[in-house]
Amino acid sequence: xxxxxxxxxxLPVLARGLGKKYRRGWALREASLLIPKNxxxxxxxxxxxxxxxxxxxxTGLLRPTTGEITVFGEHPTGKGLHPAVSYLAQxxxxxxxxxxxxxxxxxxxTNPTWDQRYAQYLIEQAAVPSGATVGTLSGGQRTxxxxxxxxxxxxxxxxxxxxxxxxxxxxxxxxxxxxxxxxRTQGITVVLSSHVLAELEGVCNHLVLLHKGRILLAGDVDRxxxxxxPLGQLALNRMREAAREDAA
Amino acid sequence: xxxxxxxxxxxxLITMLGLxxxxxxxxxxxxSNMLEDLASTGLASCVTRTLDECSPAGAxxxxxxxxxTSFDVARAVIIGLPxxxxxxxxxxxxxxxxxxxxxxxxxTQSVSRxxxxxxxxLVALVPALxxxxxxxxxxxxxxxxxxxxxxxxxxxxxxxxxxxxxVSPVGYALFAFALGTFLGVATRRTLVAMTAGLAAFVVVRLxxxxxxxxxxxxxxxxxxxxxxxxxxxxxSLVLGDGWLDAxxxxxxxxxxxxxxxxxxxxxxxxxxxxxxxxACLPQSGLAKRYADFIPESHAWQVHLVDASIFGGLxxxxxxxxAWALRRQS
Numbered sequence: 001x002x003x004x005x006x007x008x009x010x011l012p013v014l015a016r017g018l019g020k021k022y023r024r025g026w027a028l029r030e031a032s033l034l035i036p037k038n039x040x041x042x043x044x045x046x047x048x049x050x051x052x053x054x055x056x057x058x059t060g061l062l063r064p065t066t067g068e069i070t071v072f073g074e075h076p077t078g079k080g081l082h083p084a085v086s087y088l089a090q091x092x093x094x095x096x097x098x099x100x101x102x103x104x105x106x107x108x109x110t111n112p113t114w115d116q117r118y119a120q121y122l123i124e125q126a127a128v129p130s131g132a133t134v135g136t137l138s139g140g141q142r143t144x145x146x147x148x149x150x151x152x153x154x155x156x157x158x159x160x161x162x163x164x165x166x167x168x169x170x171x172x173x174x175x176x177x178x179x180x181x182x183x184r185t186q187g188i189t190v191v192l193s194s195h196v197l198a199e200l201e202g203v204c205n206h207l208v209l210l211h212k213g214r215i216l217l218a219g220d221v222d223r224x225x226x227x228x229x230p231l232g233q234l235a236l237n238r239m240r241e242a243a244r245e246d247a248a
Numbered sequence: 249x250x251x252x253x254x255x256x257x258x259x260x261l262i263t264m265l266g267l268x269x270x271x272x273x274x275x276x277x278x279x280s281n282m283l284e285d286l287a288s289t290g291l292a293s294c295v296t297r298t299l300d301e302c303s304p305a306g307a308x309x310x311x312x313x314x315x316x317t318s319f320d321v322a323r324a325v326i327i328g329l330p331x332x333x334x335x336x337x338x339x340x341x342x343x344x345x346x347x348x349x350x351x352x353x354x355x356t357q358s359v360s361r362x363x364x365x366x367x368x369x370l371v372a373l374v375p376a377l378x379x380x381x382x383x384x385x386x387x388x389x390x391x392x393x394x395x396x397x398x399x400x401x402x403x404x405x406x407x408x409x410x411x412x413x414x415v416s417p418v419g420y421a422l423f424a425f426a427l428g429t430f431l432g433v434a435t436r437r438t439l440v441a442m443t444a445g446l447a448a449f450v451v452v453r454l455x456x457x458x459x460x461x462x463x464x465x466x467x468x469x470x471x472x473x474x475x476x477x478x479x480x481x482x483x484s485l486v487l488g489d490g491w492l493d494a495x496x497x498x499x500x501x502x503x504x505x506x507x508x509x510x511x512x513x514x515x516x517x518x519x520x521x522x523x524x525x526x527a528c529l530p531q532s533g534l535a536k537r538y539a540d541f542i543p544e545s546h547a548w549q550v551h552l553v554d555a556s557i558f559g560g561l562x563x564x565x566x567x568x569x570a571w572a573l574r575r576q577s
Contacts, residue, residue, distance in 0.1 A: 079361060081355065
């Protein structure tokens with residue numbers, strides 16, 4: 001029993017019967033989910049499937065309407081984010097009036113686990129001038145700065161909401177490679193959301209497929225793909241099935 | 249955390265410092281000009297006397313005419329500063345972050361939302377209060393130098409004098425600031441918080457302006473009909489006055505007016521003499537005149553009560569702000 005609880009505490013995300021209802025309707029229903037450690041998770045679904053809502057519930061920015069969720073064994077609350085969790089929202093919020101160096105200083109001042117050398121390394125690698133004001137950077141450069149801020153915290157769970165949306169193909173590859181290296185060497189769990197499965201297919205080893213607020217598929221990629229069907233085909237089949245059920 | 253909030257509010261803090269320096273310079277200049285004016289017109293000695301002893305009388309009138317606008321502007325600035333603190337410092341503090349989505353950045357670092365909130369409140373509020381207190385003290389220093397030739401001659405209780413003295417401005421500023429931050433968090437819109445905050449502040453400030461007088465214990469002065477009521481001239485705040493009958497009970501004002509009118513003429517119908525009039529009053533049941541008042545020397549009590557009312561409202565609003573910020577949507 002104690003062993004079970006300790007195992008639960010070590011789990012990055014554990015959700016049972018999780019649901020979130022907004023004024024306009026349910027964004028997530030009866031989601032039961034277990035994300036194990038050391039995974040690169042692809043959170044995939046069409047627009048409006050509930051990906052951002054799920055991430056909001058993990059970070060504690062949103063409160064579940066039904067069910068419960070634990071992150072490293074703790075319920076996310078409105079007090080603040082779990083210290084081992086980093087989150088990069090879809091809009092990549094950064095203070096536009098700060099310089100890149102000042103943005104890193106903000107990270108250093110607000111996170112006890114901050115690794116300044118690593119964050120600076122990530123900025124140098126992205127070739128973003130550290131004296132530039134964030135407001136003057138391009139979309140891709142802003143993403144790199146936001147990523148450095150999220151990774152500099154040295155998280156155990158990194159949540160990235162549509163991180164690749166405003167990157168060019170070359171930068172996508174670099175960012176993904178950085179993330180994989182980081183995840184493998186530091187043993188962190190990365191959750192990447194996207195509405196395009198193809199861009200994550202070769203990268204992730206765990207898949208969570210969302211459709212209209214419900215989890216259609218969840219599990220390790222090698223187990224899901226054991227039948228020989230390619231992952232993209234599998235996901236598409238499940239979504240067609242769900243659409244037929246809706247119609248019926 | 250303090251560094252972060254300081255850096256984010258740097259432009260605003262520099263603006264406030266600029267305002268403080270410019271304001272202090274202007275006030276010091278005006279004061280020295282005024283003192284020169286007093287010396288050159290021979291009014292310097294009038295400052296501490298009563299107006300009747302002052303000579304030459306024409307010079308005092310000319311002085312009042314040339315300086316009254318400056319005095320009024322200075323007092324209006326101190327009256328208006330708390331509202332500006334609420335509109336430009338309080339309202340945008342959280343509203344701008346919520347509007348631009350940067351609060352998500354703050355909420356996803358390893359700092360609790362409460363600490364983030366207190367850091368921001370502190371860095372915004374303390375400098376604003378310092379600017380207010382320094383300018384208030386300088387204006388007071390300047391107006392006091394004019395003595396009875398300046399606006400303080402009317403006593404501490406006139407609306408424009410009361411609002412710029414002692415702890416009252418700080419109380420108003422705390423309230424305006426807290427109102428701005430609360431509306432900012434509640435509406436998540438900077439412009440809405442600024443305008444609604446200003447309107448709500450003005451309404452509450454005016455609505456509560458009479459309340460404070462009733463919360464400080466008043467003194468009662470009773471005088472014989474032929475004695476002067478000094479409280480009307482010495483700067484006291486008169487809350488009520490009228491007539492008492494022989495038993496010491498107040499006489500209603502309508503009845504008193506009728507009795508006074510009756511005493512002004514003799515039974516024969518001719519106009520009464522002053523002695524006859526004064527003798528008639530006690531016979532008709534108007535034994536004494538009375539006034540309930542707060543003396544000038546107790547003005548500080550009224551200021552303290554005033555500041556605690558507005559300070560208490562500010563605390564409630566800040567608690568509401570904290571609650572709204574920690575609430576998960």
